[in-house]
Amino acid sequence: MLRENIQAETVTAMKAKDKDRTAALRLIGAKIKDRDIELRTADKKPEDDELVTDVLLKMAKQRRESIEMYEDGGRQELADKEKSELAVIEEFLPKQMSEEETRAAIAEIKTDLSAEGMKDMGRVMAELKSRHGATLDMSKASSLVKEALS
Structure with a gap:
């Protein structure tokens, strides 16, 4: 398509x-x-x-x-x-998520995975990519995940 x-x-x-x-x-x-x-x-x-x-x-x-x-x-x-x-x-790309939407998605995944610290960053990033990969700038998301987990 x-x-x-x-x-x-x-x-x-x-x-x-x-x-x-x-x-x-x-x-x-x-x-x-x-x-x-x-x-x-x-x-x-x-x-x-x-x-x-x-x-x-x-x-x-x-x-x-x-x-x-x-x-x-x-x-x-x-x-x-x-x-x-x-x-x-x-x-041709899907509409990208705003920073607020990204923060909300990170908070949801953090809760779903019971992520608490930086040791869980890989798991959170992997889940974030699988759920929202096409609509998310992963380089910006990385810094937001670090912020959320610290």
């Missing part, structure tokens, strides 16, 4: 002669194909939408890191290019 939406948007962008959007969508398509090739020999293949979402999350994370590095280095034109790619990538 998600894969077909991306392909349809690529065709639409090409017909509209939107070069930047077309390039970003083709990049997404290429990354998805790369993952398909990696998984050819895998025993267990994830569901298609799950695979595409995982690829998109990784791409978004890479773009955010690049934007930060380019802005720190004074390369605003490159940061702007990354921002435009990130905007296209985020169109």
